Amino acid sequence: MAVIETDQLAKSYRVYRKKEGLGASLAGLFRREYREVEAVRGIDLRVEEGEFVAFLGPNGAGKTTTLKLLSGVITPTAGTARVLGHVPWRRENAYRRRFALVMGQKNQLWWDLPAAESFRLHQEIYCIERDRFGQTCHELCEMLGVEHLLGQPVRELSLGERMRMELIAALLHSPEVLFLDEPTIGLDVVAQHTIQQFLREYQRLRRVTILLTSHYMRDVAALCRRVVIIAAGRIIYDGPLDGITGHFSGQKIVSLQLADGEMPTGLERLGEVLESRPPKVRICVPRGEVTRVLTHIFAHCAVQDVSVEDPPLDAVIAEVFSRS
Amino acid sequence: MITRPATYWTVLFISLQERLVYRGEFAMSTLMRFLPIITQIFLWQAIFSAIEVERGSETIAGYTFHGMIAYYLLTTISRAFSSMPGLASGIARDIRDGTVKKFLIQPIDMVSFLLVRRLAHKLVYYMVALGPFALVFFLFRGFFEGWPEPHVFAGFVLSLLLAFLLGFFLEATLGMIGFWFLEVTSLMFVYMLLNFFFSGHMFPIDLLPGIWGDLVRLLPLQYLAYFPAAVFLGRVSGPALAAGLATQFAWVVFFAVAARVAFHFGVRRYSGFGG
Numbered sequence: 001m002a003v004i005e006t007d008q009l010a011k012s013y014r015v016y017r018k019k020e021g022l023g024a025s026l027a028g029l030f031r032r033e034y035r036e037v038e039a040v041r042g043i044d045l046r047v048e049e050g051e052f053v054a055f056l057g058p059n060g061a062g063k064t065t066t067l068k069l070l071s072g073v074i075t076p077t078a079g080t081a082r083v084l085g086h087v088p089w090r091r092e093n094a095y096r097r098r099f100a101l102v103m104g105q106k107n108q109l110w111w112d113l114p115a116a117e118s119f120r121l122h123q124e125i126y127c128i129e130r131d132r133f134g135q136t137c138h139e140l141c142e143m144l145g146v147e148h149l150l151g152q153p154v155r156e157l158s159l160g161e162r163m164r165m166e167l168i169a170a171l172l173h174s175p176e177v178l179f180l181d182e183p184t185i186g187l188d189v190v191a192q193h194t195i196q197q198f199l200r201e202y203q204r205l206r207r208v209t210i211l212l213t214s215h216y217m218r219d220v221a222a223l224c225r226r227v228v229i230i231a232a233g234r235i236i237y238d239g240p241l242d243g244i245t246g247h248f249s250g251q252k253i254v255s256l257q258l259a260d261g262e263m264p265t266g267l268e269r270l271g272e273v274l275e276s277r278p279p280k281v282r283i284c285v286p287r288g289e290v291t292r293v294l295t296h297i298f299a300h301c302a303v304q305d306v307s308v309e310d311p312p313l314d315a316v317i318a319e320v321f322s323r324s
Numbered sequence: 325m326i327t328r329p330a331t332y333w334t335v336l337f338i339s340l341q342e343r344l345v346y347r348g349e350f351a352m353s354t355l356m357r358f359l360p361i362i363t364q365i366f367l368w369q370a371i372f373s374a375i376e377v378e379r380g381s382e383t384i385a386g387y388t389f390h391g392m393i394a395y396y397l398l399t400t401i402s403r404a405f406s407s408m409p410g411l412a413s414g415i416a417r418d419i420r421d422g423t424v425k426k427f428l429i430q431p432i433d434m435v436s437f438l439l440v441r442r443l444a445h446k447l448v449y450y451m452v453a454l455g456p457f458a459l460v461f462f463l464f465r466g467f468f469e470g471w472p473e474p475h476v477f478a479g480f481v482l483s484l485l486l487a488f489l490l491g492f493f494l495e496a497t498l499g500m501i502g503f504w505f506l507e508v509t510s511l512m513f514v515y516m517l518l519n520f521f522f523s524g525h526m527f528p529i530d531l532l533p534g535i536w537g538d539l540v541r542l543l544p545l546q547y548l549a550y551f552p553a554a555v556f557l558g559r560v561s562g563p564a565l566a567a568g569l570a571t572q573f574a575w576v577v578f579f580a581v582a583a584r585v586a587f588h589f590g591v592r593r594y595s596g597f598g599g
Contacts (some may be wrong), residue, residue, distance in 0.1 A: 013595055073428045075592055093431040101429050107427055110338065112345040117338050124331040125432045322466075 004047035009079035033096035050207040054224035058321035099177040100170035104185035115165040126173035161189030259302035339444030348570035397555035406548035408492030415499025483552040503590025524550025544575040
């Protein structure tokens with residue numbers, strides 16, 4: 001059975017359109033122009049139990065809006081959704097005890113008190129038995145290496161340490177579904193790696209269903225096999241991570257190591273020259289042209305080494321985002 | 325929404341700890357609230373002297389100078405229960421910056437949570453303010469005509485507790501307006517102004533003449549400052565006391581429902597601001 005299922009899920013907002021200048025501000029006191037922003041336009045999504053799905057898209061594509069809809073923070077304009085059999089925006093306690101939402105940019109812990117106090121409150125809010133709470137809390141703290149920080153006020157923790165505490169707070173009630181909205185935003189490489197490792201290990205042990213949004217392809221590559229790309233409120237790709245390049249990029253990168261270090265002429269007619277520092281040359285060529293281009297190069301240059309690769313995933317994603 | 329009492333006990337316990345973190349700042353702000361008492365006493369002294377010279381009268385609307393000071397001191401107690409600094413603006417801020425999401429995601433009721441947090445806030449406040457209050461009332465003991473009858477005193481205590489609840493639910497309702505307008509600072513300014521004049525904090529509302537007095541008596545604001553003080557001073561007694569307490573209770577229920585209705589409808593149009 002699908003854990004998350006949406007059918008033509010849509011959400012639009014009415015936003016105030018303010019023109020520039022003081023005059024427009026004054027006019028806005030009497031008459032305002034609004035426009036309808038369709039943040040999510042009919043999303044059909046099905047996520048099975050235990051899947052770790054990355055939700056990618058440029059800023060404003062509708063990722064966070066979708067997570068807010070699935071966690072019941074907002075009500076849709078149209079369409080339906082069921083998570084663990086519940087309609088999220090009914091906000092039933094039975095549902096709220098079964099999922100968690102972690103937002104990288106939002107702090108849910110009590111700022112002036114040690115994280116242990118927030119954890120204790122979560123124990124009560126989620127009705128977690130004392131023994132189970134102690135065991136889960138200990139396990140999570142150990143996995144994330146923060147046991148020694150439990151007594152320190154949250155405001156005195158580093159961003160990375162705080163994020164780890166946020167994750168623990170969200171997981172204390174052992175949610176079956178976890179929504180992660182940019183959990184590694186602003187973190188350094190080491191902290192990102194720690195969180196990635198933790199999430200991978202936690203998901204492996206608990207088989208929890210996770211929907212992750214992140215702008216860091218490193219997160220996605222490390223954690224998710226399935227990727228959903230959303231642009232302008234619509235899903236434009238839903239498939240394996242390694243299928244993205246084939247789906248969106250009609251290009252291949254041909255890297256050459258020339259034997260004589262002399263730059264051959266007419267390369268730019270074969271494709272886009274990405275690097276030209278003889279003896280190293282890199283050309284981006286249409287996928288279907290690779291054989292023809294290589295034949296041409298071998299006929300005209302002395303080549304020591306050659307490789308043909310897909311463009312880097314980051315570049316493909318960036319291109320998809322900019323096109324959308 | 326049913327949540328276990330133990331949950332709110334924990335909220336209370338944690339809120340108490342939170343309030344005690346910045347103990348210096350908290351003690352300072354609490355003590356600063358006693359300063360206006362001195363200026364008010366001088367002000368009333370000047371007003372009574374002027375009236376005595378002009379009209380040869382020693383009372384204003386039945387209040388002697390001593391009675392007026394006793395009334396004023398009692399309203400400071402009423403307000404120690406009913407004033408809710410930062411509640412409405414805090415709710416509106418949480419709506420604007422998205423912090424309110426926490427209450428939509430977690431199985432806890434926002435209004436009850438805020439009520440318990442405010443209770444902790446008040447308990448710490450009383451702990452700090454008890455000494456100064458005792459000192460002020462001891463110094464001005466000559467302005468009072470002695471302790472009221474036990475049943476009147478019980479009415480006074482009950483009216484203070486209801487004043488706390490009324491103040492909380494009234495401001496919580498105002499804060500929920502943030503779901504529609506996001507910014508409630510000006511609205512709060514108007515409310516504070518009305519509260520200052522019509523709750524009986526600035527002067528007893530029986531001083532207001534004719535229709536103005538009648539209108540103000542229709543508002544719930546008098547139950548925040550005037551009513552408990554009037555009960556203590558015996559200005560409201562017998563059936564009027566019972567009717568007053570019943571009306572105060574009815575206003576508490578009204579705003580408790582209003583806060584929840586506003587939350588219910590506000591959440592529906594909420595856009596989940598702030599990422």
